[in-house]
Amino acid sequence: METIYCLVPKSYWEQWVGKDHYLPRDYEQEGFIHATKGEDLLTKVADRVYAHYTEALYVLLVEEGKISSPVKYEQAKDGLLYPHVYGPLQQSAIYDVREMKRVEGHWVMGESVRS
Template sequence: MNTIYCLVPKEYWEQWEIREHYLPRDYEQEGFIHATKGDELLGKVANRVYKEYEGELLVLVVDEHKTTSPIKYEQAKDGLLYPHIYGPLNHDAIVDVKSMQRTDGRWEIGASIR
């Protein structure tokens, strides 16, 4: 499976969806784009990072074989491996955009919005 996920608030994504690539707000500080792999890990990350977030949350579905920037799998503080994209995310690597839905106070991946 070559699909990875990038979480992004909807209003922030709307500033980038017409550009040729995407960069998150914290890219300059972090030096890479955070991503996850698998629905279960996506849910864990969303519920940790966006626990208090009240806005609309989206997930960029990325084909890691289509990215033009290198991807490195690196171990995080929680001991798990996460894909990190070292450079801009080219739009043709984004194969879908899905909504994230809250169910009983927890984030879950939703339907495609494209």
């Protein structure tokens, strides 16, 4: 199973629980869902994008092969390839939701918040 990760503030995620798909806050402007692949890159992106974020942060663990929308790997400003999901992310592809925790000033993936 190939896993990609999508970071989402807890308060925003809560409005998508129980719906058939998920779209991030910036989907209309961006046209795709930002994702990362690999835990090392996940923590680097979380540290960069959410450096000053103080609210609860979650990460969606997504089985890439179950995503029905197109997934394209595209190069970002940092020169690395990131998976971008061009369409809604259906809930059936999200196999876990975990909290992100700050440890010594860095974001790391924590425990599952799914019951």
